[in-house]
Amino acid sequence: MDASDDKDPVLRIEGEMTIYRVGELKGTLLAAIGKSSTLEIDLSAVTEIDTAGIQLLMLARKVAEAKGYALRLAAHSAAVVEAFELLNLAGYFGDPIVIVPAA
Template sequence: MSTGRVAIDGELNIYRAADLKTLLQGELSRSSVLEVDLAGVTEVDSAGLQVLMLAKQTARAENRELRLVGHSPAVLEVFELLDLGAWFGDALVIGPRAA
């Protein structure tokens, strides 16, 4: 198996959740390691978050690795609000907050 890479741009929301779920599951089935670049994500809602969580759980269950990289400000905001950084287990780069 190989390493795959997927970049998600735009909204990660209920309107795209089904398509993104299919995309990520397909890429996971072809790769032992899948990197999902979130740098272009402009919005995340609960459905989008569920897609990412399902992909991570699927990877773990199948002894594959899913890495979330390039977290956009929208992704960081949701991960920080819900304290999900540790759950996903990926390095998050969070700059200092404005005073």
């Protein structure tokens, strides 16, 4: 996971967002909320996501909203798109999912 020091930080999650890793990711993700008015989470390098990973993203959204901050998901990987489509969650997060056609 990588966070830039820009005005509106971007938190890049790499690798798995599964039950085996959400404990590690939770503290970093929740700590990043509130460092600016908007936190962008770059999901382009997420290789696998399960319901624990999705629950973590939902928790982050709820925490951000409760504190009056914005949370935006960006650059959804294929694994994230597949999970969001399967669970019909794109609308829940309010971010458009852009599917890039295969080359």
